[in-house]
Amino acid sequence: MAGTGGVSPSVMPALPSQPGGPQPGRRGCVEIVAEIDWPATPLGARESWDPAVAATVELVLASPMPMAFSAGAGFLLIYNDAYAEMIGSLHPAALGRPAPEGLADLWATLGGVVEGVYRSGQPFLEAETQLTVARTEGGPAEQAFFTRGHSVVHDSHGAVAGVLTVAAETTQVTRRLQNLGDLTARLAVALTVDDVARVVLGYAAASFDVDHCAFAVDDGAAFRMVRRVRGDVLDEADERLPPVWKGMPGDARAPLVTAARDGRPSFVPDGEPLREVAADRHERRVRALAVLPLRTPSLTGALSIGYRAPHTWLPAERALLGAVAQLVAQAAERARRFEAQHGTAQLLQRSMLPEHLPELDNFRIAARYAPGVDGNAAGGDFYDAFRLADDRLAIVLGDVAGHDVRAAAVMGQVRAALRAMALTDSEPPAVLAGLDRLVGSLGAESRNEEIFVTVAYGVLDLADGTITLASAGHPPPVLRRAGLAGEPPTAELVKVPPGAPLGLGGRWQTGQVRLEPGDTIMLFSDGMVERRGRPLNDGLDALVSAAAAAPSGDPRNLCSLATAAVPGPPTDDDVAVLAVERAVTRSRSDTMRVAADPSGPGRVRHWMTARLRQWSVPEPVIASAVLCTSELTTNALLHAGTPAEVGIDLNAERLLVSVADTGTRGGVIRTPAEAKTSLSSRGRGLGLIEELSDSWGTDPSVRGSTVWFEMLIRSTLD
Structure with a gap:
């Protein structure tokens, strides 16, 4: 899912898991072990192995946990499919070879502990260790975290036969904790509720690898909600534009509204939790859903994350989501207070300035x-x-x-x-x-x-x-x-x-x-x-x-x-x-007020084309101006949610077009030049203006903001 709100995405699955078998298309470790020429190794033929060693090898190969047996003073390495997944591209070459050779650079990190256990005969539990591994042959190297336990294996005569290592990968847990720290830092600088929404949706998509996430806050007696689904392609312009909120009545049966109203979390491991309120196929496909209430003295809301496959909500994951919900609720309350204070200050300031x-x-x-x-x-x-x-x-x-x-x-x-x-x-x-x-x-x-x-x-x-x-x-x-x-x-x-x-x-x-x-x-x-x-x-x-x-x-x-x-x-x-x-010459001007409904941009295009042709504006200028105006009108109606006023002013030198709204969510921010080639549908209006106009900008007003652009006229008008 693109557009993560600045939080580093996790590469691990949603739940801690240990592979129980080989990947599709790959031979399992049991099969490879059976084909190794053991008589040519220090262990000798399998029929002559010490019973304790043979039992340890069978235990390793049958275990769903990552396990490895380092046999003898040369640490001949035998491991299972789960351990093979852990060492990535080093498998299968490392199987049946001395560990210092098969694990190469990885042994420089692991070997000292194994050698120490072998010499001392004392078991050892390692704290979390960070390793660089390649998951696939030729694939990129990744930072992973593991906790490992080592214990000696004695043969039937009581001598030390080798070291048994049991590993548990904690990469996902560690990264979730790291992402929680990132979330805290980003929420600390989120000034508006829009900012909080962007941060929390990005965090949920990155840290939990979800298919669906939504964030809702109270809006009077009702609620407003913003969501993100897997497959959303968001660029920098989208992340900086106000999120698209959807209104929800306070008596709705939606899980978000129920959790916000009742203050109780809910966890559905498998079912159709959004079937009765699904707005599209994305919501109908959600099978597992967690909904956390957001409650503060001055704010009521909810946060939900969901998967398209069954998902068991483990106690540790529920506790983490609860902590996230508390952080988000506090940040949203701070943002709401800031918006109220900011709005009051700006209204005071602008009310003292001329409105027209x-x-x-x-x-x-x-x-x-x-x-x-x-x-x-x-x-x-x-x-x-x-x-x-x-x-x-x-x-x-x-x-x-x-x-x-x-x-x-x-x-x-x-x-x-x-x-x-x-x-x-x-x-x-x-x-x-x-x-x-x-x-x-x-x-x-x-x-x-x-x-x-x-x-x-x-x-x-x-x-x-x-x-x-x-x-x-x-x-x-x-x-x-x-x-x-x-x-x-x-x-x-x-x-x-x-x-x-x-x-x-x-x-x-x-x-x-x-x-x-x-x-x-x-x-x-x-x-x-x-x-x-x-x-x-x-x-x-x-x-x-x-x-x-x-x-x-x-x-x-x-x-x-x-x-x-x-x-x-x-x-x-x-x-x-x-x-x-x-002015060199008198201007010709006209305005049109556009209602906040889907037909608005189309009516603006028709009106503007007719007016500019009546004024004998060159056709290339008309085409560019109408396209830019349509995009700006769409943005104004979509993001401000209020009627817009489109103004055109023409003289012999230039065409000036302005689109004013009465929203209160701030001005549009310029799209960087390097982002122009990847603008999505919501952000592309800004890129069009940047490309097609000679100059453009945004102006705050007493009751909203105005986006305008100017196109120079390089031919004589009638």
């Missing part, structure tokens, strides 16, 4: 916010853009120091006050002066003079593209100039007169810059360019270079590129960016 930016005829606006630390605390970065009187637009980006609710509260007050002041007197010096008094007052009231707020504020004249800018201790914006007459684009930092941060009683001057058609200005917070151990100028230079190299000046594209433009480990600071582009 202005839609303008000749200007396009986009913004992006990414929380710092672990995303579990509200921060102080903010942005805003709003219409003013006299055909002007206010744009602002600010940063309140801190990563807590207090920083978010100050941010909300500053943003609200800025909008109120700008609507009264929009000139940047006047707005910053009023904010300066507000921040000073907040610091005095809280008896905390450490409130640190920086702001970049500008007023854009929508008629001629002129922006009047002022900065209160904030990094200068980046201006991307579109290439003229075939020249490549350029980018630079805008020269804005520096001013003191808010609350220090400063004075602010303004600078001006004019956006020509195709130009974009980008405001950003210092978390975008700061890196540990590196000068700030390095980050600014990297951001400017990324803006100049961008395939287009589209603001959504630039916001996405900017967040990944500076190499090196980021600081714990939040990141906010706001970009405004003066």
Whole structure:
């Protein structure tokens, strides 16, 4: 079963077992022993063997346990079929030969103990030993674990005739314990219930080699379940996408729901445990099933594993599964608390940011916010853009120091006050002066003079593209100039007169810059360019270079590129960016809301094809865009489980498509380039976008996330 969630798979069967006979197609040890030319060996003809030696050989050959007899001072080796399985490719050459020759390198590990028992005459029980063995001729070497007991065999005269070795392979038990340690470590860093589901399903598939495993947690009065079956082919993209959950009513007769509700485990060694609730042939074929309840003060759920063949649930295995269930329950409870805390922090943060930016005829606006630390605390970065009187637009980006609710509260007050002041007197010096008094007052009231707020504020004249800018201790914006007459684009930092941060009683001057058609200005917070151990100028230079190299000046594209433009480990600071582009031509746009049902992607394909043909988009662009949009719509409906909104925006330079959902399970993560060739059906949409679009990205929103892509138009539209 592929996609093990990072836990090393066990190579052993589900239950400890010792082979009782030769493998199919191989001669048994009894047959080989009968054909050996014993008179040519130190033991001599079988008819002349000492009765004790002959009885020991018969015992070895008849035993289902791995046993070997090392006869005489030369340790002539006689063993059974179970022992032959243990030594792998060394059999059958080792049978009937001196052990130091037949076992070669393996004797270097085993021989010292056997020789010691032979000389001392004292039995010896070895602790668990790790050996490297090849199970088949020419097969790969594997690490295996064994416990062995050695005792001397006396002949009929009381002399030491050899050493009897009885072995028990403990590889499976040892690996299960190792995997349990891996499970504990991986659950410790699982932040969400989705993460816990991925880890536990991977662990069950790897450590128990199951045909079916499922994980369920309560969802209000009902439950939701995710499963994995043998044959699932999962790649890295699948493992990083949210698992596909299935709803289950709380009164269902499913074993998962029964165990979760009653809090009692159940073990079915043979039968049809899922017959009444089977959703497909995979579940109908399950014959053995173990179901463990997951119970904590705030969570109810269950975990099940199953086999398509009868399976005896031994006491040791039941105890191990019980320990696993306790670990999983505790991890799921922690994850649920984190999700609640994380969701509250993000909702607080995003509710203080504008849910929609202005839609303008000749200007396009986009913004992006990414929380710092672990995303579990509200921060102080903010942005805003709003219409003013006299055909002007206010744009602002600010940063309140801190990563807590207090920083978010100050941010909300500053943003609200800025909008109120700008609507009264929009000139940047006047707005910053009023904010300066507000921040000073907040610091005095809280008896905390450490409130640190920086702001970049500008007023854009929508008629001629002129922006009047002022900065209160904030990094200068980046201006991307579109290439003229075939020249490549350029980018630079805008020269804005520096001013003191808010609350220090400063004075602010303004600078001006004019956006020509195709130009974009980008405001950003210092978390975008700061890196540990590196000068700030390095980050600014990297951001400017990324803006100049961008395939287009589209603001959504630039916001996405900017967040990944500076190499090196980021600081714990939040990141906010706001970009405004003066369009070369007016855009044509349309949106479609898609219900969360299977017919949604088909209706999107039909609507989008008709609209783009109506707009005379080249057919190759239509085909690629429709394919990518269909995949993204499918992902949104499948993984978020909510209606989606598809938006298309077209101008003479590019087609921009966005798919927004209202789910809360986080954004889609980029698929690494090396995984493109192995993408499965669920992950391939990301690979298609990577291959077919010129740029793409994801943006969190107040109530979900948006995935978008951009395709450049390289022909003239009608």
